[in-house]
Amino acid sequence: VVSDKGEFLIQKRSEDKKLMPGEWAATGGSAISGETSFCAAQRELLEELGISCTQRLCKKMGRIKKRNSFVDIWFTKSNVDASSLILQSSEVAEARWVSEETLRKMVKKREFHNYGKEYFDMIFQFAKEYRYEFGD
Numbered sequence: 001v002v003s004d005k006g007e008f009l010i011q012k013r014s015e016d017k018k019l020m021p022g023e024w025a026a027t028g029g030s031a032i033s034g035e036t037s038f039c040a041a042q043r044e045l046l047e048e049l050g051i052s053c054t055q056r057l058c059k060k061m062g063r064i065k066k067r068n069s070f071v072d073i074w075f076t077k078s079n080v081d082a083s084s085l086i087l088q089s090s091e092v093a094e095a096r097w098v099s100e101e102t103l104r105k106m107v108k109k110r111e112f113h114n115y116g117k118e119y120f121d122m123i124f125q126f127a128k129e130y131r132y133e134f135g136d
Contacts, residue, residue, distance in 0.1 A: 071119075
């Protein structure tokens with residue numbers, strides 16, 4: 001999720017999570033059997049942060065092949081106030097907006113999950129090119 005100002009909405013994972021507890025990360029999750037990539041992204045965004053997203057307001061940035069899976073990266077624009085988000089407490093402890101510079105520093109300091117160079121190159125480039133393309 002990227003704002004008109006080019007900031008990224010990040011979330012701190014719940015301390016109770018088995019994978020990456022308490023780590024700052026992007027919103028995400030797995031598709032359920034029979035679910036499209038977009039529907040999974042839409043569902044996870046709504047479940048974890050309470051943000052509704054239509055397909056018109058989302059754009060698939062790309063797909064990254066991992067060892068045992070594929071990861072589809074979706075982009076949407078929002079200017080929601082982070083303090084007004086409805087967080088899924090079992091998944092998300094906190095959410096906040098950060099600049100690209102801050103996010104890069106967080107990755108370097110290992111304060112934000114490092115998804116790899118391919119991921120960050122993709123999101124930073126895509127955010128610059130497309131963040132004004134979507135309406136509210």
